[in-house]
Amino acid sequence: MNRCGLLTLQREPVPLKSIEVELEVRDHVATVVSTLNYENKEDKPLEAVFVFPLPGDAAVCHFSAQIGQTQIVAEVKEKQKAREEYDDALSSGQQAFLLEESDQSPDIFSLSVGSLPPGESASIRLEYVTELAVQADDGLRFCLPAVLNPRYQPQGSEGAGVQVTSVPASLVPYSLSFSARVSSPRPISKVESNCSLDPLQYLNTDQTQATVKLAAGHKFDRDVELLIYYKDAHQPTAVVEAGQASAEPGSLMGDPVVMVSLYPEFPQSVMSSTASCGEFVFLMDRSGSMSNTRIRSAKDTLLLLLKSLPIGCYFNIYSFGSRYEHIFLKSVEYSQQTMEEALKKVEQMEADLGGTEILEPIKHIYSQPCIPNQPRQLFVFTDGEVGNTKEVIDQVKKNSGSHRCFSFGIGEGASSALINGMAKEGGGHAQFITGTDRMQPKVMQSLRFALQPAVVDISVTWDLPKEVSVTVLSPPITTLFQGQRSLIYAQLTGQSSEAAEGCVTLTYSLAGHPSENQLHFSLRPAEDAGLTVHRLGAQTLIRSLEMEEREHRGQQDGVKEKVVQLSVESGVRSSFTAFIAVNKDNSEVIQGPLVRRNIPTALFELAPIGCVMMAAPSTIMCDSAVMFEEIEADGFPMMEEENQSRKYFPAAVPEQPPRDPLLQLVSLQEASGCWLLDPALAAALGQTNEEVEKSKPEKTSSEVWATILALIWLHGFKMDAKDEWELLAMKAASWLCAHNAPCVSECVDAGNVLLGCSVKKEALGL
16 A cells, blocks of 8 residues: 655645535435535645545536636536546647546545646535435434545555545644525424534524524634434425426426325334344454454443343344454354353454455355244444445345345444445344444444345335326335335426326335325425435436446346436436536646645544654654554544554553443343342342342242342333333343242332332332
8 A cells, every 4th residue: 555645834835725615404314515615725736636535425516617717617427538638638738627426435536636736726626416215313414524524645645545644633724614594394303413503593473494603713623523313304205396397398307396205103003013033143353453442332332232122033233344253153042151252252353454345245245044933133333434335235236125224324434325224125124323422322222223124025106297207216125114205206307287296105015914005296396495305216217227236247238328328417426427618718838747736634532632742754653543544434433554454453442341230230131131139139129138138029939039129120210211111121120920929019110219219110110
């Protein structure tokens, strides 16, 4: 791999000055306009190359640049043709910009800024559209990644993986301004963020439109996360968007496009009868970047998962880095013995397996035969980027008929293309764990999804006036979960009257109960609404066609041509097209050789306070770690020794904090759901063994008494973490009911007296 030289404030000026972001949210989707301003303060022309991430399902739809007084606007062309035009323009001294999708991953875009003359300022405007992810609490999440502080790839490193020059966040010399406008058919109840916001401003009395801004003084030192909440979140909605006046009627961009959002809520009676079978396979990232708090949190999460699994299921745990390991040769039946064996191995896990090679363990898992009547559920945890996102997602899709895939992105650097893509193709659910988020509640929510009965026989039917026909752009819906949203895009062709209405009907069957959801909507398009829905509809169709092309290895006639045509018409890039912009007015030849420069970016989590800049241009020395700015595939610095082996030197490991009392209690639960009466349980409950023994009602067995005490303690002291222990408490209550335990009321009363609680028997599920 080629090293990048480190540029410091003292040595050379940093070109990037500021980033401005405007967000326009329409119900479940958004348009994002980013403007990057920078300046060449050197006496030579620069050729700069950005490599930067966007959400994995984003569709870039506008790209322009202002260099001095010159305005350049890009257009989409077939990729090879765009590259040739870019090279021709540069060699003849013209300014040129090229934006294309990385061959490895759809959420990494490389931006060749071409030559920037000495002393010139440049402003790049990039516009993209994206679907907003739904969170566990029904909020819609927008995230502007802090690693947008662009990842740079220096000259000659083509194919060597993305590399970054990193400095501490306090030295990032550019600023961010961020504002959002939200509109929806439903009232907006609130907007929250992990960063300071100015107060929400409503624009109308029914509160369906509002604006919000990031408070002044934000340093781009973390992801900016926005959570948007609507009233009546589970009601289906439809947004009809008018076609482009300049486009041909009958084409995707010329016709109206409708976006239907489905977010059904299933009856509680059906959802509470959770399944007790399944094969649960957990795949945990143990690359170097998972060290310290991340690996500890992952181990605690595995403890909760293992305690919450139902009796009668099967399970296995894999972990991966540059290689992979598994606890059992094949999935084993869940019992006290196999659970204990797995927990011993989990306790020994460290973040010591090197890089982030996820494809091989996934292939191995899929090569194992499925167990009859035990539907496979795959849980994948990773904090990194991988170089072969598309291959991994294709593997998941190929096996989607035999399993569901639940994915978890840990930390700021996790690839949204990988996490969302695996869950989408695997019929599961994606979760992101950033900042101070606790991993456990999000993972336990996904386990609840995995235990839900499968929704089958899903169909969507349209009823429209006879002069209007519908072309659905989205792939058919194959899964529905409680808490999962589906968006359907469809092109509406033909003329209809002003008052015309359409109707879309969703039918499905859940646990043998057929259901039907109907939505009537006006066919009259919203005015001045932009083209967000059209572009996302075009992108949905482009992604489906690209996958078809990869499956047939380019052997299918006309697919690539169709993608290129759709991409050029909609202005949405694809893997076969690129944005190209050439300024042909400037006929002056630029003097001097081109120089590539790398711009520092904030380095998260590893940058200790008080780094000292050393004279050596390629290293930063700190009192707790040595960092080379050569970056591993998962986005974290890599050390290089003479033998070229990969080794990580994290900061000194702090002493292990005392174990969380909740996890202490959970760790003592048996696989069957009960607890044993022993000194360890007494200590976890904050009592002496003698007090616990003495308070036990006479006719009660020690396991029943211990289990009731544990349930009272959870309900009395840990209601704020109920998401984390709810499943294992249900298992304990089932164990008590199955044992038809006598004197339950007496035990609950005695337990409340002992622990100083007032929990009712019914609250315990007894």
